Amino acid sequence: GAVVSQHPSWVICKSGTSVKIECRSLDFQATTMFWYRQFPKQSLMLMATSNEGSKATYEQGVEKDKFLINHASLTLSTLTVTSAHPEDSSFYICSASYAGSNQPQHFGDGTRLSIL
């Protein structure tokens, strides 16, 4: 149980295009979803927290207009990297959690984004 699917797993695109990444909880209702960015050989950096039906809460230093997050349902959140540039290339990982203060986050397999 508690499976999180992330799509696509790998994307390469030209500079200036926008890329949408989907995160789905397949067998549970995710009241909260999280988006992380991970640089090579480093830990995860939390970008934003989204609750279903409300605006995402971004961490300090994360550009809201660059990284658009939508959490329209209890099973789907999307991250759109707008007008992507090479410096946005990274490994993006989502996680989902259901209600309960001691419930773990369940992670997707990540999306490798490469901007040329």
Add this chain to the structure above:
Amino acid sequence: GNSVTQMEGPVTLSEEAFLTINCTYTATGYPSLFWYVQYPGEGLQLLLKATKADDKGSNKGFEATYRKETTSFHLEKGSVQVSDSAVYFCALKGLANAGGTSYGKLTFGQGTILTVHP
């Protein structure tokens, strides 16, 4: 604020050796503690968790005990296998009584690379 400190890696062991990866934390209130494992090119998988003091989490031969007195959650395995080679992350989750913006968020350690040789 909350923080997690893991022992620096990389850790290199021979198969069947004993593993310890140290993890200590600083947090307000009584957080839940987790160990996650990340295999190359993949996301994180929950390995084990503990939600209160003296709880022991265990899974796949790995164990960790929530020690409030030493604010630690060290990961151990008695006999590692080549397939255990991965990056291990210790993490804590803020609770409601911590207040502020920490509720529900995971704070990760820097990760420890484990390589097990045959």
